[in-house]
Amino acid sequence: MKPLYYLWLVFAGLLYPLQATAATEGQPREVTILAINDVYRLDNLPYVLTLRNQLQKSSGDVLLLHAGDFLFPSMLSRRFRGAQMIDALNHLDGDGKQFDPHMFVTFGNHEFDKSRLKHAAMLQRRIQESQFTWLNSNVEFRVNSERRPLVQAEQMVPNRIIEVNGIQVGLLGVVTDVKSAEYIERFLPPEQVLRSGVAQLRSQGAEVVVAVTHLTMQQDKALLAALGSAGPDLIIGGHEHNRQTALVNGRRVVKGDSDARTVAVVTIKLEQDSLPDVQLEFVELPGEFDPDQKIMRLIKIWQQRFNSEYCGQLGEANDCLDRILGMTQVELVAEELSIRRFETNLGNWVADLAKTQFSQRGVQIAFLNSGGMRLNQNLPAGSVITRRHLDTLFAYPTRLVAIRLTGAQLQQVINHSVSDWTGNGHWLQISGFTFKHDPEVNKAYDLHLVTDSGLKPIQPEDELLAVVNRYLIDERGDRDGYTMLSSSMLVELDSQHQKLVNIVIDALRKAGEKGIAPKRDGRICNIRDRVECPLQP
Numbered sequence: 001m002k003p004l005y006y007l008w009l010v011f012a013g014l015l016y017p018l019q020a021t022a023a024t025e026g027q028p029r030e031v032t033i034l035a036i037n038d039v040y041r042l043d044n045l046p047y048v049l050t051l052r053n054q055l056q057k058s059s060g061d062v063l064l065l066h067a068g069d070f071l072f073p074s075m076l077s078r079r080f081r082g083a084q085m086i087d088a089l090n091h092l093d094g095d096g097k098q099f100d101p102h103m104f105v106t107f108g109n110h111e112f113d114k115s116r117l118k119h120a121a122m123l124q125r126r127i128q129e130s131q132f133t134w135l136n137s138n139v140e141f142r143v144n145s146e147r148r149p150l151v152q153a154e155q156m157v158p159n160r161i162i163e164v165n166g167i168q169v170g171l172l173g174v175v176t177d178v179k180s181a182e183y184i185e186r187f188l189p190p191e192q193v194l195r196s197g198v199a200q201l202r203s204q205g206a207e208v209v210v211a212v213t214h215l216t217m218q219q220d221k222a223l224l225a226a227l228g229s230a231g232p233d234l235i236i237g238g239h240e241h242n243r244q245t246a247l248v249n250g251r252r253v254v255k256g257d258s259d260a261r262t263v264a265v266v267t268i269k270l271e272q273d274s275l276p277d278v279q280l281e282f283v284e285l286p287g288e289f290d291p292d293q294k295i296m297r298l299i300k301i302w303q304q305r306f307n308s309e310y311c312g313q314l315g316e317a318n319d320c321l322d323r324i325l326g327m328t329q330v331e332l333v334a335e336e337l338s339i340r341r342f343e344t345n346l347g348n349w350v351a352d353l354a355k356t357q358f359s360q361r362g363v364q365i366a367f368l369n370s371g372g373m374r375l376n377q378n379l380p381a382g383s384v385i386t387r388r389h390l391d392t393l394f395a396y397p398t399r400l401v402a403i404r405l406t407g408a409q410l411q412q413v414i415n416h417s418v419s420d421w422t423g424n425g426h427w428l429q430i431s432g433f434t435f436k437h438d439p440e441v442n443k444a445y446d447l448h449l450v451t452d453s454g455l456k457p458i459q460p461e462d463e464l465l466a467v468v469n470r471y472l473i474d475e476r477g478d479r480d481g482y483t484m485l486s487s488s489m490l491v492e493l494d495s496q497h498q499k500l501v502n503i504v505i506d507a508l509r510k511a512g513e514k515g516i517a518p519k520r521d522g523r524i525c526n527i528r529d530r531v532e533c534p535l536q537p
Contacts, residue, residue, distance in 0.1 A: 031164045031208065032059040035264040037067035037238030037256055038108065040074040040374070040395075042299045044260035045088050046291030051283060052092065053292075055265065060165040061102055064092060064132075067238030067255070068108025068175060068214035071126060073374065073395040075388070076306050081114065082126050084302040090131040091295050102162065103132035106173030107139060108214040108238055109478070115181035120150040123183075127153040133160060135173025135212055137197055138188040150183045159197050161206050167270060170206030172197045172232070175214040176239060178478040190215065191223055195230050208268055208276050214238045217246060217253060218420055224248035233276045234268065241336045241376075242423040243282050252278045258336060259376060260285055321388040326508030327515035328383055334375040334393065340423040342526060347373065347429030349518035353503050354400055355431040358467045361493045363402055364449060365432035366467040367413065368500075369480045371425020372398050385508060390501050398500040399470045403489035407447070408460035412484040414444040426480040433458065434523040434535045450523070450535065465491065469500070 034052055039045070048064075055062045070089070071082030093100040114122060120141070127134055134156040141149040159172045172194060177187035190213070198209050211232040213220055220235050225248050234252055241258035256264045262282050269277040304318075311320035333344040347370065355366035375393040379385065405413075414435055417428040421439045434455070436446045448455040449464075458464070471477060473485045508516065525533030 029167055029270040030059065031063065031167050031169055031268040033063045033065055033210070033236065033266040033268070035065045035067065035236045035254060035256060035266060036260045038069040038241050038258035039066070039260050040070065041259045042084065042088050042302065044285045045092065046295040046299070047285040047289045048260050048263060049092050049094065049292040049295055050289045051263065051285070063162070063164055063169065064103040065210070065212050065236045066105040067212050067236050068106045069110045069238060070108070072110045072113035075391050075395065076302060079306055079309060080302070081122055083129070086126050086129045087302070088295060088298060091298060094294070096131065098131065100132045102164070104135050104160070104171055104173070104212060105132060106135045106212040106214055107175040109176055109179035112179050112181040112184065117182040119181070120183035124151045124153060127151070127156055130155050133157060135159065135171055137172045138174045138190055138193045140185040140188065142183050142185045159201055161201060161204055168205050168207045170198070170201030170209040171212065172201070172209070173212045178481070190219070191226055194223060194232060195227060198230060198232055207270060208233050210234045210236060212236045216240060216420055217244060217255065217422055220253040221246050221248050224251045224253065234266065234278055236264070240422050240424060241340065244422065245280060250275045252280070254280055256282065321391065322386050324384045324386055325390065325505055326385045326511055328379055328385060329381060329515045329517040331381050332379040332518070334373060335378050336376045337423055339373055339429070340370045340425060340427045341421060342529070343520055343524035344429070345518040345520045348431065348520060348523065349516065350500070350504065351429045351431035353507050354467050354500060357400065357498065357503055358402055358493060361402070363465045363467050365430070365464055367428045367430045368469050369425055369472060370427045370429055371480060372396055372469055372471065373429070390504060394501045396471065399497045400467050400500060401470045401473065401497060402465060402467050402491045402493045403473060403485065404491050405464055405466060405489055406460065407458040407462035407464065409484055410458060410464060411447060411460070413482060414447065416481055416484070418442060418444045426482070430523060434525065436525045436527055438527050440528060455535070470497065
């Protein structure tokens with residue numbers, strides 16, 4: 001790896017004078033960026049390469065930037081620990097063995113899902129297997145007895161200047177601190193590292209600086225507002241799973257949809273004595289693009305290997321993941337822009353199952369974070385539901401527990417659920433209660449308990465028994481930001497810690513050939529959505 005990696009750097013340095021000369025002879029000074037983020041599935045990567053090849057024919061060298069979250073979580077990563085994703089990303093230049101000098105990624109919080117000290121070696125292997133560069137400007141890894149970082153690789157750098165079509169482009173990468181690991185010493189504040197990193201890159205000759213971030217849109221905008229001219233010219237972001245853009249003091253933030261369903265094509269034009277002109281186009285994939293056949297074959301190999309190993313472990317045939325468990329009479333809504341922002345019929349059904357499982361033990365309500373429901377597609381009416389669907393939906397071992405909390409604490413929970421309403425995994429799917437949501441003022445109110453005798457207002461002093469995903473009370477993780485919850489609230493009941501996926505499978509079997517037909521009944525009443533809310537008083 002080392003000789004090949006440095007060969008590319010030397011080659012880029014030799015090529016620079018030729019391209020710089022061409023730029024001075026009247027050719028447009030432009031940089032084209034193809035940006036993706038939060039890619040957990042391999043499906044759309046063959047179309048990303050096709051688009052990249054087309055852009056390179058018209059725009060010269062293209063920067064491919066990935067704003068984090070790809071090693072985990074996914075069904076395949078449970079077995080291969082991200083090796084399949086690195087292999088596919090290595091082929092996004094058409095050659096899985098050749099180092100790609102124009103591809104850069106940053107860490108996402110899910111890169112640290114395997115968080116025990118022993119997992120540092122696994123993360124380092126994934127980085128070392130990469131035929132592209134990792135930008136790490138704000139994660140400090142713990143060191144061993146020899147004072148060497150537990151995670152280090154030639155492909156991982158704090159920043160980099162790359163020449164693209166005669167333009168010197170500076171790159172940095174920062175990640176949120178919502179998920180840490182035993183092998184991480186600390187996260188440096190993004191504002192601090194961007195301020196110093198941008199200054200360093202500009203002093204070294206960067207004509208344009210791009211930060212690749214895995215933060216919320218709110219954090220990205222705050223960075224641009226605080227840094228002003230001392231900040232990057234452009235932020236390519238991830239973490240949220242829906243396409244969006246924002247302009248702050250003439251500088252832009254850009255994020256695409258997760259799983260490369262929509263990618264961002266950004267053109268930066270450099271004009272003398274003015275801010276870079278940033279032009280943006282969102283491109284939906286697959287669209288009319290033909291997939292790259294080499295990556296298609298690679299994906300098929302990984303999927304066949306997974307099927308064989310997964311089903312073999314169960315002592316079943318290789319098609320066990322496609323075994324039909326049930327069917328749906330209605331469209332099941334699980335696409336992320338819906339299930340992470342609204343009440344959905346699938347979310348209602350799953351939350352109701354969780355509550356019903358404990359209802360004989362006095363449980364009144366249930367709430368589950370939508371980040372634990374990762375199917376990211378709607379299933380049309382009449383569709384069969386397979387084990388593959390469920391294992392994709394529940395990417396984590398979602399175990400249920402009962403907790404006791406007050407009405408005031410539930411209000412805090414719901415306030416967090418509706419915060420930063422851009423499609424985040426902390427949005428809740430609920431059962432047993434109802435509330436109104438005004439997304440324009442970021443407010444949740446009118447909490448009512450749903451009882452056999454009708455709706456009952458939830459008072460701050462009321463005590464409630466709730467079933468939740470154990471992850472939301474586990475202080476060892478980030479709890480999706482639900483810091484008002486803790487393991488001290490745990491109430492031990494019989495049948496505690498059941499896996500949600502097993503409860504869903506039992507429900508599908510009981511529904512039989514008729515299938516399920518869950519509804520959206522207005523328990524989360526979005527007052528701007530123009531949908532009737534029959535449960536509201």
